[in-house]
Amino acid sequence: MERLRRRSQYIFALLANAYWLFPWRSPIYQGPLKKLCFPGLNCHSCPAATMSCPLGALQNLLATLRPGLQMGQLHIGAYVLGSLGLIGSVAGRMPCGWICPFGLLQKWLFLLPVPKLSFWRPLRRGPYLFLVVFVVLLPLLVVDPLGYGSTWFCKYVCPAGTLEAGIPLLCLDQGLRRAAGWLFAYKFIVLILLLIWCTLTSRPFCRAICPLGAIYGLFNRVSWLRLRFHPDRCVQCEACLTACPTDVSFYNGLDDLNSAACIRCLRCYTICPSNAISLEFGPVREDIGKEDVEQFYPKANC
């Protein structure tokens, strides 16, 4: 399973960045595939990118909502939200674990042999904050005199844009290099700090920042594909917790197995020696709650 996931991550990273003619033709791909939203975080201004970034597309639609309405256009981001919601309703946050190129980069960085830090759990609320404030509210509410907003997350936060688009395009284009100023310097520092954090902590961007993961995470409990925990089979060996890249601690009732933090990498399902985790696909069955877990493990550290 882990090998399959690794292959999936490589294949989707290559598919999302398959335009290698950029040094000779236009600086970025301009074909029809860019009408589609890529399910992971991949900047559409990356010279090799073949599809749209859903977060960039959503912010652009919201930032131009007011002038659009004045012209009689109802562009509320339904296409982007529909695309993401359709994927989320089937697989929940699975694209984070199986498709996202930025997730793959974080995984590589965490393999570096440096001291590791644990993740501060309250930061788990971060993705919702970035989603509501930077992706929705600021582009909608902070507008110029003509009614146009800005793409706040892309402009001030997104490290994928700096890494995949900013650095390559500035290397390729002298005009852009001349135009780069304090904003690029700020974004570059944000990128470097985040990359350092990725070497110390497992998937910090997914867990503390990513608004795309926040959207998918909302579907984890109600998607067709779900994980199911069988506490009667659990031997509390903690193999699942050790393997989990986002520290979802469900065996002791601290988290729900289908919590929004789970990126559906399925490592816990693969590694569990007592088959206490199963995969389900279909209508929602009654969840095993914290009370049921405590019934089996009354002294569990909840």
Place this chain on the structure above:
Amino acid sequence: MKRYLPLFTTIAFIAFLALGIWSGEVPVVWNKAITVCLSCIGIG
């Protein structure tokens, strides 16, 4: 009711996707994606 949430969610988001296509959002998304986004690269 909770049992059929995946079905309702899927239907709702297919409808949302169709609304987006019908209202002409696809060309808007495409137009933005084929031009270099200065905000993304940290220039403007």
